[in-house]
Amino acid sequence: MSRQPRAVLWDMDGTLVDTEPYWMAAETALVESFGGTWSHEDALQLVGNGLIDSAIILQNAGVDMEADAIISLLTDSVQEALRTQGVPFRPGARELLSDLKAAGIPTALVTMSLRRMALGVVELIDFDAFELVVAGDDVENPKPHPEPYLQAAALLDIDITEAIVIEDSPTGLRAGIASGAVTLGVPHIVSLEEVGAHELWPTLEGRSAADLIDLFDRQNAPTGATR
Structure with a gap:
């Protein structure tokens, strides 16, 4: 048996x-809002990562925000995408x-x-x-x-x-x-x-x-x- x-x-x-495309779009918009660039290859570094580790990588890419604020903003962005575009x-x-x-x-x-x-x-x-x-x-x-x-x-x-x-x-x-x-x-x-x-x-x-x-x-x- x-x-x-x-x-x-x-x-x-x-x-x-x-949801990865939603996360990547949110990351790109955030980095670009601080004058930086965020490629697909950059985004791949964050796939599966812990939130704090991901926030540190984004800070190193030029995002001048506290880690907790980065996490909250990205989460809000992805949740809004889920609400408006659906759960794939x-x-x-x-x-x-x-x-x-x-x-x-x-x-x-x-x-x-x-x-x-x-x-x-x-x-x-x-x-x-x-x-x-x-x-x-x-x-x-x-x-x-x-x-x-x-x-x-x-x-x-x-x-x-x-x-x-x-x-x-x-x-x-x-x-x-x-x-x-x-x-x-x-x-x-x-x-x-x-x-x-x-x-x-x-x-x-x-x-x-x-x-x-x-x-x-x-x-x-x-x-x-x-x-």
């Missing part, structure tokens, strides 16, 4: 929803969430965005998708530190080795791997090759809870076991 995960822990930006779910993500719900497998959202932003996205899902949210302002150490995922597992009252993490960035993957979870990479804007994910899927489109159960089962097969 297949072993199944006791929870699936989801990253948000780039994994659940395609990544292919297959909403459907996989729904299938996990039907299978009785708990889920948590683990994001480095602010809690108010994460809750705003969760509220736009038309079913009760997540048991809990761990956000960037809930932890001392952002991804790639394992703390966000370890905190989610503790709140769900499970061992992290009983969970699957789904991520789209190298920073997030490193957090999942360091936590001890089975870690699945679904690349979006940046490559995940050579990061060390347990498995890479090109998309969540067409994937089901059964696929995640199979992944978890294979990763937990006894050493030397054959199928």
Whole structure:
């Protein structure tokens, strides 16, 4: 009989929803307002990063604001884009969430965005998708530190080795791997090759809870076991 995960822990930006273009547009407008320039390559540095780390990079690009003010302004900009332009779910993500719900497998959202932003996205899902949210302002150490995922597992009252993490960035993957979870990479804007994910899927489109159960089962097969 297949072993199944006791929870699936989801990253948000780039994994659940395609908000990266909204973040990049907000960053560009902010840097340019201080007379600087912000390229696509510059923006890629921030994908998956903790908020304070991202704010420091923007300060180094010429943004003369306190880190907390940068974080708040960018969050406001992205939330406004979500309100006016909609929530662009990544292919297959909403459907996989729904299938996990039907299978009785708990889920948590683990994001480095602010809690108010994460809750705003969760509220736009038309079913009760997540048991809990761990956000960037809930932890001392952002991804790639394992703390966000370890905190989610503790709140769900499970061992992290009983969970699957789904991520789209190298920073997030490193957090999942360091936590001890089975870690699945679904690349979006940046490559995940050579990061060390347990498995890479090109998309969540067409994937089901059964696929995640199979992944978890294979990763937990006894050493030397054959199928």
